[in-house]
Amino acid sequence: MPKRKSEHCNPDLFCYVCGAFVILSNRININARTSEAYLEYFGFPIANQEKNWVPHVTCKNCNRIFSERRRDPNRKFDFAIPMIWKEPNPTNHELDCYFCQTDTVGHNSKTLKNIIYPTNTSSTRPKQRPEREELAHEESSDQSSSNTAAADPEYEHDESGPLLVNQDRLNNLIRDLDLPEDKALLLSSRLREWRLLTSDTI
Ligand SMILES: [Zn+2]
Ligand SMILES: [Zn+2]
Numbered sequence: 001m002p003k004r005k006s007e008h009c010n011p012d013l014f015c016y017v018c019g020a021f022v023i024l025s026n027r028i029n030i031n032a033r034t035s036e037a038y039l040e041y042f043g044f045p046i047a048n049q050e051k052n053w054v055p056h057v058t059c060k061n062c063n064r065i066f067s068e069r070r071r072d073p074n075r076k077f078d079f080a081i082p083m084i085w086k087e088p089n090p091t092n093h094e095l096d097c098y099f100c101q102t103d104t105v106g107h108n109s110k111t112l113k114n115i116i117y118p119t120n121t122s123s124t125r126p127k128q129r130p131e132r133e134e135l136a137h138e139e140s141s142d143q144s145s146s147n148t149a150a151a152d153p154e155y156e157h158d159e160s161g162p163l164l165v166n167q168d169r170l171n172n173l174i175r176d177l178d179l180p181e182d183k184a185l186l187l188s189s190r191l192r193e194w195r196l197l198t199s200d201t202i
Pocket of ligand 1: 015016017018019020058059060061062063
C-alpha cells in the first residue's frame with residue numbers, strides 16, 4: 001500500500017452523510033439499508049465504499065432520519081445535498097484531507113459543536129435546498145403529463161408544461177454558475193431524475 005496517509009488519518013471517525021465528527025458510541029456502519037435510503041433521498045448513490053478515503057459510517061442522527069423516513073416520508077434532512085467526498089490530493093495529503101485537517105482531539109459529546117470543519121478541494125460540506133427545487137418536484141408529479149403526451153416529440157416544446165432543459169440550456173447554466181465537474185454532474189442528475197431534461201440531453 002502506498003504510504004501517503006498520516007497514521008492519524010481516519011475517515012471512519014466522520015459521518016459519510018453530514019461530515020460531522022462522530023464519537024465512537026454514535027457511529028453506525030453503512031449497510032444496504034442505508035445505501036438504499038440514501039439513494040432514494042438524495043437521488044444518487046453512496047460512492048467509493050471500497051476506498052479508504054471516505055467514511056464507511058454515519059452518525060446516529062443521520063441514521064435516525066433515514067429510519068424515521070420509513071414511517072414518515074416527510075421527514076427531511078436540514079440539507080438537500082450531503083457531503084461530497086473526493087480523494088485527497090495524494091502528493092499534498094495533509095493539506096487537502098478533511099479528516100487530517102479537522103482537529104478532533106479532546107472533544108466529547110458536549111464540545112462537538114465547536115469543531116471547525118475545513119474547506120478544501122476533496123470535500124464539499126452539505127448544502128441547503130434551493131427554493132426552486134421544491135417547485136420542480138411538485139411539477140414532476142403533476143398528473144397532466146400523461147404517457148401519450150410524453151411519447152409525442154412536440155411535448156418537449158409544449159408551452160403549457162414545464163420548459164424542459166436541452167443541452168444548450170444546460171451547458172449555459174453550468175457555465176453561468178461556474179460549476180466544477182462534480183457539481184455539474186449533480187445538477188444534471190437531479191434534473192434528469194425530475195424528468196426536466198429533454199430526452200437527448202446528456
Ligand atoms: Zn451525519
Ligand atoms: Zn488524511
